[in-house]
Amino acid sequence: MLWICLLFAILGVILGYAAFRFKVEGDPLVVDIEALLPQTQCGQCGFPGCKPYAEAIAQGKADINQCPPGGEVGVKALADLLGLDAKPLNESFGIEKEKKVAVIVEADCIGCTLCIQACPVDAILGAAKYMHTVIASECTGCDLCVEPCPVDCIVMTAIKPSVLNWQWPKPIPNRH
Amino acid sequence: MNFTWAAAPHIKPRDSVSKIMLKVLLALLPSIFLLAWFFGGGVYINILLATLTALIAEAMVLKLRGRVVLKCLKDLSALVTAVLIGMAIPTLAPWWVVVLGTFFAIVIVKQLYGGLGSNLFNPAMAGYAFLLISFPQEMTAWAMPESLNAWPFSDIIRLIFSAQLPDAMTIDGITMATPLDVVKTQAAINPYTDVTVLPLGIETLFTQGWGWLSLSYFVGGLWLVQQGIIAWQIPLGILSALALIAAGFYFYDAQTYTSPLFHLLAGATMVGAFFIATDPVTAATAPKGRFIFGFMIGVLTYLIRVWGGYPDAMAFAVLLMNIAVPVIDYYTQPRVFGTRR
Amino acid sequence: MDQDGVIVFKGWNLKGGLDLEGHKDLSRQYSINNTAIPDELIYPLVDRSGNVLTALAKTGERVLKGQVIAGSKGVQGTLLHAASSGLVKENEWRMIAHPSGLKSECLIVATDGLDECCPIDEPVDYRQLSAADICEKVHQAGIVGLGGASFPTAIKITPNNVHTIDTLIINGAECEPYITCDDRLMQQYPSEILLGIQVLLRALAIKNCVIGIEEDMPEAIEAIQKAIECSGFNQIQVKVVPAVYPAGGERQLIYLLTGRETPSQGFPVDIGVVCQNVGTVMAVYQAIVKGQVLIERVVTVTGTGINKPQNMWARIGTPIKDLVSQCGGYNGPNERLIMGGLMMGFSLPDDSVGITKATNCILVATSKEVTKSSEAEIQPCIRCGECASVCPVNLLPQQIYWYSQGGAHQKCQSFGLFDCIECGCCDVVCPSHIPLVQYFRASKSKVFLKRREDEAATLAKQRFERRDTRQVQEKVAREQRIRVKKLALVKRQKESVSSSAKMQDKP
Numbered sequence A: 001m002l003w004i005c006l007l008f009a010i011l012g013v014i015l016g017y018a019a020f021r022f023k024v025e026g027d028p029l030v031v032d033i034e035a036l037l038p039q040t041q042c043g044q045c046g047f048p049g050c051k052p053y054a055e056a057i058a059q060g061k062a063d064i065n066q067c068p069p070g071g072e073v074g075v076k077a078l079a080d081l082l083g084l085d086a087k088p089l090n091e092s093f094g095i096e097k098e099k100k101v102a103v104i105v106e107a108d109c110i111g112c113t114l115c116i117q118a119c120p121v122d123a124i125l126g127a128a129k130y131m132h133t134v135i136a137s138e139c140t141g142c143d144l145c146v147e148p149c150p151v152d153c154i155v156m157t158a159i160k161p162s163v164l165n166w167q168w169p170k171p172i173p174n175r176h
Numbered sequence B: 001m002n003f004t005w006a007a008a009p010h011i012k013p014r015d016s017v018s019k020i021m022l023k024v025l026l027a028l029l030p031s032i033f034l035l036a037w038f039f040g041g042g043v044y045i046n047i048l049l050a051t052l053t054a055l056i057a058e059a060m061v062l063k064l065r066g067r068v069v070l071k072c073l074k075d076l077s078a079l080v081t082a083v084l085i086g087m088a089i090p091t092l093a094p095w096w097v098v099v100l101g102t103f104f105a106i107v108i109v110k111q112l113y114g115g116l117g118s119n120l121f122n123p124a125m126a127g128y129a130f131l132l133i134s135f136p137q138e139m140t141a142w143a144m145p146e147s148l149n150a151w152p153f154s155d156i157i158r159l160i161f162s163a164q165l166p167d168a169m170t171i172d173g174i175t176m177a178t179p180l181d182v183v184k185t186q187a188a189i190n191p192y193t194d195v196t197v198l199p200l201g202i203e204t205l206f207t208q209g210w211g212w213l214s215l216s217y218f219v220g221g222l223w224l225v226q227q228g229i230i231a232w233q234i235p236l237g238i239l240s241a242l243a244l245i246a247a248g249f250y251f252y253d254a255q256t257y258t259s260p261l262f263h264l265l266a267g268a269t270m271v272g273a274f275f276i277a278t279d280p281v282t283a284a285t286a287p288k289g290r291f292i293f294g295f296m297i298g299v300l301t302y303l304i305r306v307w308g309g310y311p312d313a314m315a316f317a318v319l320l321m322n323i324a325v326p327v328i329d330y331y332t333q334p335r336v337f338g339t340r341r
Numbered sequence C: 001m002d003q004d005g006v007i008v009f010k011g012w013n014l015k016g017g018l019d020l021e022g023h024k025d026l027s028r029q030y031s032i033n034n035t036a037i038p039d040e041l042i043y044p045l046v047d048r049s050g051n052v053l054t055a056l057a058k059t060g061e062r063v064l065k066g067q068v069i070a071g072s073k074g075v076q077g078t079l080l081h082a083a084s085s086g087l088v089k090e091n092e093w094r095m096i097a098h099p100s101g102l103k104s105e106c107l108i109v110a111t112d113g114l115d116e117c118c119p120i121d122e123p124v125d126y127r128q129l130s131a132a133d134i135c136e137k138v139h140q141a142g143i144v145g146l147g148g149a150s151f152p153t154a155i156k157i158t159p160n161n162v163h164t165i166d167t168l169i170i171n172g173a174e175c176e177p178y179i180t181c182d183d184r185l186m187q188q189y190p191s192e193i194l195l196g197i198q199v200l201l202r203a204l205a206i207k208n209c210v211i212g213i214e215e216d217m218p219e220a221i222e223a224i225q226k227a228i229e230c231s232g233f234n235q236i237q238v239k240v241v242p243a244v245y246p247a248g249g250e251r252q253l254i255y256l257l258t259g260r261e262t263p264s265q266g267f268p269v270d271i272g273v274v275c276q277n278v279g280t281v282m283a284v285y286q287a288i289v290k291g292q293v294l295i296e297r298v299v300t301v302t303g304t305g306i307n308k309p310q311n312m313w314a315r316i317g318t319p320i321k322d323l324v325s326q327c328g329g330y331n332g333p334n335e336r337l338i339m340g341g342l343m344m345g346f347s348l349p350d351d352s353v354g355i356t357k358a359t360n361c362i363l364v365a366t367s368k369e370v371t372k373s374s375e376a377e378i379q380p381c382i383r384c385g386e387c388a389s390v391c392p393v394n395l396l397p398q399q400i401y402w403y404s405q406g407g408a409h410q411k412c413q414s415f416g417l418f419d420c421i422e423c424g425c426c427d428v429v430c431p432s433h434i435p436l437v438q439y440f441r442a443s444k445s446k447v448f449l450k451r452r453e454d455e456a457a458t459l460a461k462q463r464f465e466r467r468d469t470r471q472v473q474e475k476v477a478r479e480q481r482i483r484v485k486k487l488a489l490v491k492r493q494k495e496s497v498s499s500s501a502k503m504q505d506k507p
Helices: A004-023 A026-034 A050-058 A072-084 A114-118 B015-041 B043-066 B069-075 B076-086 B096-112 B123-133 B136-140 B153-162 B178-188 B202-207 B210-226 B231-253 B260-265 B271-277 B286-306 B314-330 C132-142 C151-155 C181-188 C190-204 C217-233 C250-258 C278-288 C320-326 C385-390 C397-405 C409-414 C425-429 C436-505
Strands: A101-105 A154-158 C006-008 C040-044 C053-055 C068-072 C077-083 C087-090 C093-095 C103-111 C167-170 C210-215 C237-242 C275-277 C298-302 C309-315 C336-340 C347-348 C361-365
Touching: A004 B076, A004 C210, A026 A072, A026 C053, A050 A154, A050 B210, A101 B210, A114 B178, B015 B043, B015 B210, B043 B069, B043 B076, B043 B096, B043 B153, B076 B096, B076 B123, B123 B136, B123 B271, B123 B314, B178 B210, B202 B210, B202 B260, B202 B286, B210 B260, B210 B271, B231 B260, B231 B271, B231 B286, B260 B271, B271 B286, B286 C385, C040 C397, C068 C103, C068 C361, C132 C151, C132 C190, C132 C278, C151 C190, C151 C275, C151 C278, C167 C181, C167 C190, C167 C250, C167 C278, C181 C190, C181 C217, C181 C278, C181 C298, C190 C210, C190 C217, C190 C275, C190 C278, C217 C237, C237 C250, C250 C275, C275 C278, C278 C298, C298 C320, C309 C320, C320 C361, C385 C397, C385 C425, C425 C436
Parallel strands: C006 C237, C167 C210, C167 C275, C210 C237, C298 C361
Antiparallel strands: A101 A154, C040 C103, C053 C068, C068 C077, C087 C103, C093 C103, C298 C309, C336 C347, C336 C361
């Protein structure tokens, strides 16, 4: 009896030490969830960015189908990670759209900086009273800059197909 | 000038599925004639019934699955399954046996798993095993060799479709135990029977037709290997395993265990080795895996034949190894050029 | 040893491969023709690996033959030279030599027919040049691998500290059907090629060189051998490889000639080998010994759809239609225009495309020779394993296909997706007519796209987080400022109150 108690005590000490020694910084689940989110930072999910949404999912405060840019593929990946059933995208948060890039019609820009403040990833360049421009390669296509523009000079444009972004098409088998 | 866009390679493909299936059917032809010669023209009716059932059943399911029916039937895979079932069933079996077996093979085993290429089990063998388990009596009634040659064809038709025998004949009078049945029955009656006194010599095998039949399968199979249609590793595995084990036991105790040549020529060994186990859909893929797959079928066949409850075991052995295919495939992936294992 | 100095392989010791009908007699017996100056030279401002080139010649500028007109930056940067004299037009979007058949920005030179040359360097004896000099000259001449991959040659031959090179392999195994440009080069310019090899050996500071030639090019083998005897460059060895496709694949040829396997994710340098195509060697000869830059190459214009198939010295940038018309034009309705070979070339919808440094062949094929895209009716895979038995890199194409069509691209990679050299052997033997290689290319595209997206997502995340911290800092700083101001205000108020009290006290 005594030996068993002793053994358990030792094991307890080891466990306690391990918990202390190998402590994981931050919530690993949040990190995993966040890795699956598209990082568009668009806020369509109702949270101010991908990380807050990831935290909300981890805490069970949000559902996995609130991210339109991630689309059905994203929902499925989250479902796989969390061991849940995949479900269709909740359309009240928006629908899945083709990725676009914001373009400022520079002739119309009045240099108000409102879009610069709205951009979650600092992808718009410019200063007060000077023309602004979008760094296309950094733009996540979140739409957040469109609304604040007082002169409506920001257009979301489709990404033009070019030899640089072209992909080999997957063969389409005729149904057999 | 306008040109069509297509992805490389632009060269025309060499072969087609229907060509492969056609060659398999061709390779089976001599055996069909031999079957008819030794066991009566019923085999033609069996094959015809099986073919009709297979085509109708396949067309039906394809229609239900929303596929282009004619295009799929054109691959002739259903025909091969049908012919194999038609040949595996005793030539005097009632018509519903073959219809039921083919229907089961095509609908349950093949199409419900996703059709050609997606089935886990060999359709012909699954159909055969289903019949053997459900209707053992009908499935073991093989005609006495060459006994039906004098029969008019109408008598055979009557027997198959309405189970009516010509006057003064009994079913026992026209059927005869196959060599493997003899072994099994004797072992059941008296486990200490000396097999050497039983009519199981190689000459008997040939006079009863089974030897010739096996030889015809062997020759047809070799032709398929030569044509590059079937993988040689599988028949080699099966035949070598069976021969090795049988030889081992034979030399250990020739009075209890039959000879390796007997095992190679009796029953479904040859048809199984060259025509059943080589079905690429349900066999292992890598060369090494194919040999292992074949070898294990050989081992299982011997085990079931000698110690199992059924006289022959090819169908069960193939089906059992079908289950093992994913595992075999996983462990026998070839080494990719430029990588280390 | 079958003949003097020639080693003929008795067997194909590489797994897989196909015996293909060569169709080489259409063009191999005619000597290489010169071509007329086209009206326009078209240079895409993007290369095969997706590097963007910057135009270095201005619109409206008159450029001379051999003048640098564009270049790409970075480690793999290359230079592009005008192939004839003329005026630089405004950049236009034209269809380019790319499997997509898409348009891209092109620099266009309207030629003036004078073919006026840049002053060229005084030819120097290559034996006086240092390795670094040779590399620099090769770079300045704009030489890239002419076998198809277009990798900058200067980088390949620049010594580095990581790898020890011991063998130079010259790829003269033209395994693709129809193509005979390397065959012709070896037949007509054997001593030039040997000199080019000498230059490369000098740059690499090694002695060993093996030329691999397919057995169905006896004239080329003989010519090279004779040249070796005459020149006395006995350290150069000719090895004859079987005419099996794809013996001319870089990794395959190296294995056939040296028995070394290029590691899966690595390069030939990892096993001490540098491999150059015959055409590239010729370009090196022209650059170092003759002082010429790379502005033309040998192109095989062939196929049953062409009236007079032949090899020609074509200026880089020449539109395909100009070459075709000099070969007697098309002889009827044709199904497909292929740039490159029957097995690995890509089809082009239109013949206005300009040839590039990578273009070794223009193949015009009728419907008798090639698949019709609609004709290839895809049937289900029956796992027959034919694809695996012909795969030269020992993959299981049927398994990769299975995962590819299901979208499991990660799984494809574990089955060696990126080891696939896209040779197309599996497609040829597939009885179900599945475009396997096309599935693999699509999967590769998807994997690349995923990588790009992941990188972009990481970047976006970083930027978002930095913005977040910055905003927090700004907020703190603002509050700090407000507090300081408030304190100052309170203080001032207090002071003014006390001072006014004093004032009241005073009277």
